[in-house]
Amino acid sequence: MSNRDLDARAALFKALGHPIRLLILSLIRLQPRHGEELAAILSLDPATISHHLTKLVEAGLLQSAKDQYYQTYSLSGALLNRTLAEIALLPQPALVPTVALDAYRAQVLDAFFTQGRLTHLPAQVKKQRIVLEKIAEDFDPHRDYTEREVNQILVDYHDDVAALRRALIDHGLFTRTQGIYHRQ
Amino acid sequence: MSNRDLDARAALFKALGHPIRLLILSLIRLQPRHGEELAAILSLDPATISHHLTKLVEAGLLQSAKDQYYQTYSLSGALLNRTLAEIALLPQPALVPTVALDAYRAQVLDAFFTQGRLTHLPAQVKKQRIVLEKIAEDFDPHRDYTEREVNQILVDYHDDVAALRRALIDHGLFTRTQGIYHRQ
DNA sequence: ATTCTGATTAGATAATTTTCTAATCAAATC
DNA sequence: GATTTGATTAGAAAATTATCTAATCAGAAT
Numbered sequence: 001m002s003n004r005d006l007d008a009r010a011a012l013f014k015a016l017g018h019p020i021r022l023l024i025l026s027l028i029r030l031q032p033r034h035g036e037e038l039a040a041i042l043s044l045d046p047a048t049i050s051h052h053l054t055k056l057v058e059a060g061l062l063q064s065a066k067d068q069y070y071q072t073y074s075l076s077g078a079l080l081n082r083t084l085a086e087i088a089l090l091p092q093p094a095l096v097p098t099v100a101l102d103a104y105r106a107q108v109l110d111a112f113f114t115q116g117r118l119t120h121l122p123a124q125v126k127k128q129r130i131v132l133e134k135i136a137e138d139f140d141p142h143r144d145y146t147e148r149e150v151n152q153i154l155v156d157y158h159d160d161v162a163a164l165r166r167a168l169i170d171h172g173l174f175t176r177t178q179g180i181y182h183r184q
Numbered sequence: 185m186s187n188r189d190l191d192a193r194a195a196l197f198k199a200l201g202h203p204i205r206l207l208i209l210s211l212i213r214l215q216p217r218h219g220e221e222l223a224a225i226l227s228l229d230p231a232t233i234s235h236h237l238t239k240l241v242e243a244g245l246l247q248s249a250k251d252q253y254y255q256t257y258s259l260s261g262a263l264l265n266r267t268l269a270e271i272a273l274l275p276q277p278a279l280v281p282t283v284a285l286d287a288y289r290a291q292v293l294d295a296f297f298t299q300g301r302l303t304h305l306p307a308q309v310k311k312q313r314i315v316l317e318k319i320a321e322d323f324d325p326h327r328d329y330t331e332r333e334v335n336q337i338l339v340d341y342h343d344d345v346a347a348l349r350r351a352l353i354d355h356g357l358f359t360r361t362q363g364i365y366h367r368q
Numbered sequence: 369a370t371t372c373t374g375a376t377t378a379g380a381t382a383a384t385t386t387t388c389t390a391a392t393c394a395a396a397t398c
Numbered sequence: 399g400a401t402t403t404g405a406t407t408a409g410a411a412a413a414t415t416a417t418c419t420a421a422t423c424a425g426a427a428t
Contacts, residue, residue: 014201
């Protein structure tokens with residue numbers, strides 16, 4: 001997941017992302033060719049062709065060899081047989097989803113908490129969940145709580161403790177049986 | 185081989201040619217996501233994410249659907265399973281090689297002929313061949329020529345008819361048997 | 369009806385890429 | 399050795415792309 005790797009993948013696609021370079025590859029597939037020839041065929045300046053050829057070589061799509069007068073370019077096969085997915089989609093260390101979730105969670109928490117207190121309960125389920133999970137962390141899942149105990153903790157977050165209690169239960173983060181609360 | 189097609193192919197690669205867009209695809213592969221979420225994860229402005237998402241959709245790599253609050257993006261699978269070659273290398277109508285050769289030939293002929301006369305015989309075999317084939321067109325392959333007749337035609341191209349005769353034979357464009365010349 | 373929220377568009381600026389002309393290089397020919 | 403020829407590099411102008419701020423839009427919640 002290093003930047004090195006990521007940028008290299010993008011660079012390969014970038015090398016393919018120009019119509020003239022696709023034409024060059026297609027022409028060279030028929031037979032190895034040299035720059036002058038390509039310049040004549042495509043009606044472009046040899047310097048321009050050289051520029052494109054360099055990019056294709058850097059990307060590993062072409063290889064070149066000196067042949068008498070000419071610098072002859074030929075296809076460097078392996079890469080072209082890969083699928084887009086193999087190159088575009090990064091391998092998924094278990095870590096990625098965690099990092100991803102954390103970033104979003106941090107933004108949401110930041111939006112609804114001010115100095116440790118909840119400004120208001122998010123209207124959206126997705127965000128409500130994040131906020132409630134955060135609050136639930138203050139409870140020990142290994143013991144029971146009376147409603148009064150629950151309220152004492154919740155009031156630090158928001159005055160409307162009843163709404164918070166209800167939301168925690170709706171989200172399945174808490175159970176209540178006969179007036180006794182328990183964090184799931 | 186239309187420009188339309190060519191540019192569309194290049195555009196697909198161009199869409200993949202940016203590290204952030206690769207990250208977006210990789211994140212969306214894990215689960216469909218909406219723009220805000222991606223912006224938070226990648227620490228970028230929502231407008232920037234929107235711009236990248238638009239490119240990915242235009243390329244046919246993503247599809248989007250309105251989901252309650254969110255515009256949710258998901259992978260649009262098919263394309264990603266293609267190989268680079270399938271998209272980068274153009275189908276080869278028999279025409280392409282001809283067009284290609286003609287362009288190069290035209291350039292060489294233009295370089296060595298001035299007002300129908302050969303300025304000098306190219307040193308390079310590749311170019312010599314092109315020039316000699318052009319000259320050979322002036323001969324009828326269905327009949328024989330004496331050396332004198334050959335010279336009369338060649339002298340219009342260049343004073344050193346002996347060198348031309350020799351080159352034509354070396355290249356196998358002419359045969360000489362007992363002083364009689366014949367175009368192959 | 370008004371406000372909120374996520375998404376997109378407009379506009380501006382910065383960064384990158386493409387393309388050419390000139391200059392330079394290196395190998396091959398004369 | 400001088401010259402030709404194909405290839406590359408330097409440098410600059412033109413075109414494209416990426417990114418942000420602001421403004422706008424559309425759907426949902428109050």
